[in-house]
Amino acid sequence: MLRIAIFVTLLLLALAYALRKGGGPERAVAAILILMALADQALHLFVPVEFLAVDTGHLMIDLAAAAATMAVALTAYRFWPMIAAVLQCLPLLAHTTRAIDIGLHPVAYLTMQVAASWLLPPLLVAATWQHQRRLALHGSDRSWLGSSPPSIRTEATP
Numbered sequence: 001m002l003r004i005a006i007f008v009t010l011l012l013l014a015l016a017y018a019l020r021k022g023g024g025p026e027r028a029v030a031a032i033l034i035l036m037a038l039a040d041q042a043l044h045l046f047v048p049v050e051f052l053a054v055d056t057g058h059l060m061i062d063l064a065a066a067a068a069t070m071a072v073a074l075t076a077y078r079f080w081p082m083i084a085a086v087l088q089c090l091p092l093l094a095h096t097t098r099a100i101d102i103g104l105h106p107v108a109y110l111t112m113q114v115a116a117s118w119l120l121p122p123l124l125v126a127a128t129w130q131h132q133r134r135l136a137l138h139g140s141d142r143s144w145l146g147s148s149p150p151s152i153r154t155e156a157t158p
Contacts, residue, residue, distance in 0.1 A: 014121035024143030051106035
């Protein structure tokens with residue numbers, strides 16, 4: 001239980017920081033993580049937690065999160081969303097492994113599903129910090145590939 005409380009605390013702090021200080025990609029990934037957490041809670045209201053077979057509820061959540069994070073990674077003017085997309089795809093390997101090897105121990109399946117999620121809050125914090133750093137250095141920070149390049153500062157002539 002302490003492990004879960006620590007993770008939730010780290011996640012909430014990272015989400016608050018990203019939503020308050022992040023650019024478009026940081027806020028988009030924060031929104032994805034919030035939706036994942038809400039979907040997970042809703043799932044547990046209706047389906048008991050067990051890891052004896054492929055967990056189709058979490059598989060659906062993980063598929064949606066991976067697809068959404070990949071969309072951010074492909075459209076963001078940042079590198080870090082690629083790392084986030086990979087981390088979101090790792091739980092899909094857990095589901096695939098479980099489908100292939102039904103004899104996989106439930107603790108191994110659980111660990112494979114959740115281990116990568118521990119890396120997402122620090123990644124989001126680091127990305128938000130980098131965004132703030134670029135803003136301080138350059139005055140702007142382009143968020144998306146399709147957006148216009150930053151305006152060039154010009155001095156007003158008298």
